[in-house]
Amino acid sequence: MNGxxxxxxxxxxxxxxxxSALMVVTLRNIVHCAFFLIMAFLGVAGLFVLLYAEFIAGVxxxxxxxxxxxxxxxxxxxxxxxxxVRLKQNNTLSPLGVxxxxxxxxxxxxITFGSAGNLFGVHGEPTxxxxxxxxxxxxxxxxxxxxxxxxxxxxxxxxMVGAIVIAREKDQ
Amino acid sequence: xxxxxxxxxxxxxxxxxxxxVDWLVALFVAVILLVFVLLSVLAIVYFLRKLLGKIxxxxxxxxxxxxxxxxxxxxxLKLCIKEDIIPTRADRWIFTIAPIMxxxxxxxxYVVIPFGEGxxxxxxxxxxxxxYIIAISSVNVIGIILAGWASDNKYSLLGGMRSAxxxxxxxxxxxxxxxxxxxxxxxxxxQEIVLAQSGGIRHWFVFQSLPIVGFVIFLVASMxxxxxxxxxxxxxxxxxxxxxxxxxSGMKFAFFFLAEFAASFTVCALATTLFFGGWTSPFxxxxxxxxxxxxxxxxxxxALMFVLMWIRAxxxxxxVDQLMEFGWKLLIPLALVNVAIIGLFVVLTTRxxx
Numbered sequence: 001m002n003g004x005x006x007x008x009x010x011x012x013x014x015x016x017x018x019x020s021a022l023m024v025v026t027l028r029n030i031v032h033c034a035f036f037l038i039m040a041f042l043g044v045a046g047l048f049v050l051l052y053a054e055f056i057a058g059v060x061x062x063x064x065x066x067x068x069x070x071x072x073x074x075x076x077x078x079x080x081x082x083x084x085v086r087l088k089q090n091n092t093l094s095p096l097g098v099x100x101x102x103x104x105x106x107x108x109x110x111i112t113f114g115s116a117g118n119l120f121g122v123h124g125e126p127t128x129x130x131x132x133x134x135x136x137x138x139x140x141x142x143x144x145x146x147x148x149x150x151x152x153x154x155x156x157x158x159x160m161v162g163a164i165v166i167a168r169e170k171d172q
Numbered sequence: 173x174x175x176x177x178x179x180x181x182x183x184x185x186x187x188x189x190x191x192x193v194d195w196l197v198a199l200f201v202a203v204i205l206l207v208f209v210l211l212s213v214l215a216i217v218y219f220l221r222k223l224l225g226k227i228x229x230x231x232x233x234x235x236x237x238x239x240x241x242x243x244x245x246x247x248x249l250k251l252c253i254k255e256d257i258i259p260t261r262a263d264r265w266i267f268t269i270a271p272i273m274x275x276x277x278x279x280x281x282y283v284v285i286p287f288g289e290g291x292x293x294x295x296x297x298x299x300x301x302x303x304y305i306i307a308i309s310s311v312n313v314i315g316i317i318l319a320g321w322a323s324d325n326k327y328s329l330l331g332g333m334r335s336a337x338x339x340x341x342x343x344x345x346x347x348x349x350x351x352x353x354x355x356x357x358x359x360x361x362x363q364e365i366v367l368a369q370s371g372g373i374r375h376w377f378v379f380q381s382l383p384i385v386g387f388v389i390f391l392v393a394s395m396x397x398x399x400x401x402x403x404x405x406x407x408x409x410x411x412x413x414x415x416x417x418x419x420x421s422g423m424k425f426a427f428f429f430l431a432e433f434a435a436s437f438t439v440c441a442l443a444t445t446l447f448f449g450g451w452t453s454p455f456x457x458x459x460x461x462x463x464x465x466x467x468x469x470x471x472x473x474x475a476l477m478f479v480l481m482w483i484r485a486x487x488x489x490x491x492v493d494q495l496m497e498f499g500w501k502l503l504i505p506l507a508l509v510n511v512a513i514i515g516l517f518v519v520l521t522t523r524x525x526x
Contacts, residue, residue: 066310
């Protein structure tokens with residue numbers, strides 16, 4: 001019974017994510033695209049919950065839905081001219097894009113099935129992080145990812161300062 | 173637990189499989205929370221109108237029922253039966269979905285609010301409780317932006333844009349202020365944060381390390397997050413007629429209204445949980461069990477709700493530039509300093525086993 005509902009939820013979420021993603025690249029109204037982007041992100045968060053990765057699901061909603069999409073929407077509305085235009089989502093390079101997409105998908109599929117279920121076929125008890133400190137320990141504890149973490153924050157800071165420098169008006 | 177017993181009774185009566193019990197209990201909890209949200213909003217609006225009346229030296233509602241207590245119920249009924257208008261040039265789908273996207277997060281947040289002691293008074297004690305609240309409540313801004321855009325009205329669009337800028341800006345200090353109690357408790361679970369403050373008024377996080385500052389930052393940022401009065405720019409009546417919801421009527425408007433008041437109660441409940449010891453008694457072990465804890469929780473939350481109403485009655489609206497300067501130049505640096513001091517406090521006071 002439990003397995004059935006898990007599968008049912010997985011396929012429902014998969015349909016949500018893939019359907020929304022398809023809508024994002026086909027619809028001609030950019031705000032509708034943004035709305036379906038939100039749906040796709042929420043579906044991915046649902047998949048994380050299904051994998052018992054609640055922390056990542058929360059962060060997914062917070063960052064992708066609550067911040068990035070809001071920023072996208074905000075940018076769309078600041079560029080007033082786009083609102084009236086019917087977007088054209090394809091151009092002469094579309095066939096090449098399809099070829100690239102299909103071959104990438106085939107590659108991922110080949111890797112997945114070639115590894116005989118070792119890559120994604122996780123067996124045994126789900127590893128639930130019981131406390132948030134467990135995640136913190138494994139991310140920032142002794143001899144783990146402290147340096148990459150700090151470098152990433154530095155990179156983001158530099159990007160932010162750079163953006164401000166580019167965007168600000170010239171001093172008189 | 174009585175709910176489980178009721179669910180088992182129904183399952184037995186209808187010959188459903190045993191696994192349906194959990195589903196029924198979840199459904200009951202969802203319905204109870206929904207009813208709680210609706211009733212609490214009715215009560216909050218009534219007391220708000222009475223209190224605004226008192227502060228402004230007038231009476232407030234008096235006609236419907238004794239001292240006008242049925243006024244908000246009558247208003248709610250009126251909103252339900254009002255005509256539901258969708259402007260011709262509006263984007264029908266987005267216009268309809270937007271109020272739902274605003275209300276659903278405001279309602280979902282109630283899942284992790286600890287109303288009392290133990291497992292019976294919290295719908296689900298998630299181990300990411302606080303993160304869940306921040307994440308879910310950040311979704312509702314999308315509903316507001318979409319509502320503003322879909323109405324195809326320049327005032328609505330301006331309201332939506334203001335709202336987006338405001339919510340992005342004040343999410344940062346709010347999250348940083350919430351980080352303080354999380355660091356002190358060492359957990360994101362709402363129940364564990366409450367338990368870390370048990371033992372009376374001295375242990376409340378509002379008085380720990382740097383006293384009061386974290387709470388004030390949280391309160392100010394949260395008021396901006398829920399468009400509470402000094403920060404109600406997205407719907408400023410005198411500038412934008414009514415902002416993002418100007419084209420809405422009937423039940424769709426009611427959803428915005430509900431979400432706003434449900435969110436302002438959430439702010440109070442969250443402040444109680446994070447800073448004022450949640451459902452624990454302020455006097456050590458005095459009346460610190462069972463239903464009394466629910467009483468303490470509501471006493472503290474309602475006191476905070478009163479403070480919010482008081483602010484609503486007394487402060488004028490800030491300007492857009494003041495809002496941004498205050499948020500980015502004062503609140504965020506202050507919140508960062510607060511986090512640094514609390515971090516130092518935690519490292520110095522707790523002796524951790526390596």
